[in-house]
Amino acid sequence: MVYLGLDLGTKTLGISKSNGVIATNYKTLRHDEDYDYLIDELKKIIEQENVNKIILGYPKNMDNTNSKMTDIVLEFKKKLESKFNLEVILEDERLTSIISNDVLIQGDMSRKKRKKVVDGVASVVILQSYLDRR
Numbered sequence: 001m002v003y004l005g006l007d008l009g010t011k012t013l014g015i016s017k018s019n020g021v022i023a024t025n026y027k028t029l030r031h032d033e034d035y036d037y038l039i040d041e042l043k044k045i046i047e048q049e050n051v052n053k054i055i056l057g058y059p060k061n062m063d064n065t066n067s068k069m070t071d072i073v074l075e076f077k078k079k080l081e082s083k084f085n086l087e088v089i090l091e092d093e094r095l096t097s098i099i100s101n102d103v104l105i106q107g108d109m110s111r112k113k114r115k116k117v118v119d120g121v122a123s124v125v126i127l128q129s130y131l132d133r134r
Contacts, residue, residue: 005127
């Protein structure tokens with residue numbers, strides 16, 4: 001089983017991959033809210049990597065209420081399901097950016113470099129959280 005982990009942000013999409021045990025960073029795509037572009041790029045990855053399931057970060061506020069990004073992610077989930085006919089599972093992503101930044105800081109990475117990779121690392125945290133729980 002091949003899993004793809006996604007962390008959708010306002011400017012980037014962090015992507016991770018796993019064969020079911022350990023999640024690894026795959027790549028980060030930049031976008032200007034062009035979700036059709038992201039779908040096209042994901043199509044290539046899904047076909048190339050024979051992906052079976054998508055784990056999508058689900059952004060909620062700390063008090064468990066929805067945010068503007070929650071609605072965008074739910075719409076993106078619908079697009080993914082209709083385009084790829086794959087199961088898309090929502091995974092709570094609260095604190096993933098904080099965890100990712102902490103890991104990168106511990107690795108002594110500069111702020112400038114962290115900014116470029118934090119979304120990919122967040123997608124790893126999202127996917128690994130799902131894998132660890134199942």
